[in-house]
Amino acid sequence: LAIHPSPEPPMSAPLPDTPCYLNGELLPIAQAKVSVLDRGFIFGDGVYEVIPVYGRIPLRLDGHLARLGRSLASVRIRNPRTVDEWTALIRDLIARQTFDDQSLYLQVSRGVAKRDHAFPKDTPPTVFMMVNPLTLPSADQVSRGVTAVTATDNRWYRCDIKSTALLANVMLRQLAVDAGAAEAVLLRDGFLSEGSASNIFVVRDGIVATPAKSHLILSGITYDVITDLARGDGMTLEQRDVSEAEVRGADELWLASSTREVLAITTLDGKAVGNGRPGPMFERMYRLFREYTRRLRLSA
Numbered sequence: 482l483a484i485h486p487s488p489e490p491p492m493s494a495p496l497p498d499t500p501c502y503l504n505g506e507l508l509p510i511a512q513a514k515v516s517v518l519d520r521g522f523i524f525g526d527g528v529y530e531v532i533p534v535y536g537r538i539p540l541r542l543d544g545h546l547a548r549l550g551r552s553l554a555s556v557r558i559r560n561p562r563t564v565d566e567w568t569a570l571i572r573d574l575i576a577r578q579t580f581d582d583q584s585l586y587l588q589v590s591r592g593v594a595k596r597d598h599a600f601p602k603d604t605p606p607t608v609f610m611m612v613n614p615l616t617l618p619s620a621d622q623v624s625r626g627v628t629a630v631t632a633t634d635n636r637w638y639r640c641d642i643k644s645t646a647l648l649a650n651v652m653l654r655q656l657a658v659d660a661g662a663a664e665a666v667l668l669r670d671g672f673l674s675e676g677s678a679s680n681i682f683v684v685r686d687g688i689v690a691t692p693a694k695s696h697l698i699l700s701g702i703t704y705d706v707i708t709d710l711a712r713g714d715g716m717t718l719e720q721r722d723v724s725e726a727e728v729r730g731a732d733e734l735w736l737a738s739s740t741r742e743v744l745a746i747t748t749l750d751g752k753a754v755g756n757g758r759p760g761p762m763f764e765r766m767y768r769l770f771r772e773y774t775r776r777l778r779l780s781a
């Protein structure tokens with residue numbers, strides 16, 4: 482049984498002069514500073530987005546901004562920009578980078594105030610955006626798949642909010658890393674929820690299934706792309722409860738996120754998934770996804 486750990490590509494610090502956006506100003510990232518009293522720092526009291534950018538074109542910007550709006554409304558932070566303002570700021574920041582394929586990180590926190598759990602009055606939110614090169618999975622990860630481990634989903638009941646308070650996700654991802662795995666597949670009460678930073682799909686007898694959207698998972702934009710591509714290509718795709726037994730007995734398992742696109746999980750808890758290689762449904766989906774991002778690049 483081949484277990485091939487899938488190390489992340491080495492993380493390099495962003496170049497100190499990479500332009501970022503902070504509270505209305507564009508400045509080199511090394512000069513961007515936030516108060517230690519920022520509630521994002523003190524409480525993790527903020528929400529965020531990660532938007533993949535292909536050839537300077539953001540993938541489903543409307544979907545990301547709609548989800549940002551829902552996250553902000555859920556935590557009762559006033560959305561500090563209109564959709565048109567966000568769009569203009571994001572396009573401008575993309576244009577200022579020296580590389581074409583980007584991962585744009587956007588964060589809004591509840592702002593700077595004396596430490597007190599209760600919301601401060603009349604405090605403007607802190608708005609921050611930065612861009613890193615989009616580092617997609619390696620050819621080896623795509624062709625061989627990655628390993629994953631299962632873990633108990635011990636997060637709260639508002640996983641639909643894209644909150645910067647990610648301690649549980651951080652702990653779960655590290656649990657996977659410590660086991661030489663690329664992702665933790667989370668199970669709650671005998672059912673699949675999602676990965677520590679991805680959505681999960683199972684394939685059995687040619688049918689693709691994934692948990693329906695609820696407060697127990699993040700409503701992934703990549704998830705939306707995959708469900709649209711699957712249906713558009715005539716695959717049977719079910720959005721419903723997926724049991725732990727289905728996860729363990731799957732022919733194929735996929736993970737999906739903005740930074741990993743779609744990847745086959747070929748080893749789960751040390752056991753081969755299906756025959757231990759990316760399956761035919763994965764290969765079909767991966768081709769569709771590649772075609773989707775190729776078209777996106779061409780739309781520039």
Ligand code: PDD
Pocket residue numbers: 531650675676677678679680698699700701702703704737738739740
């Ligand atoms: N995370 N579920 C969780 C818990 C996530 O953190 C993510 C993404 C997803 C996939 O969502 P999307 O397809 O919109 O990227 C699902 C991002 C990439 C991150 O935190 O870096």
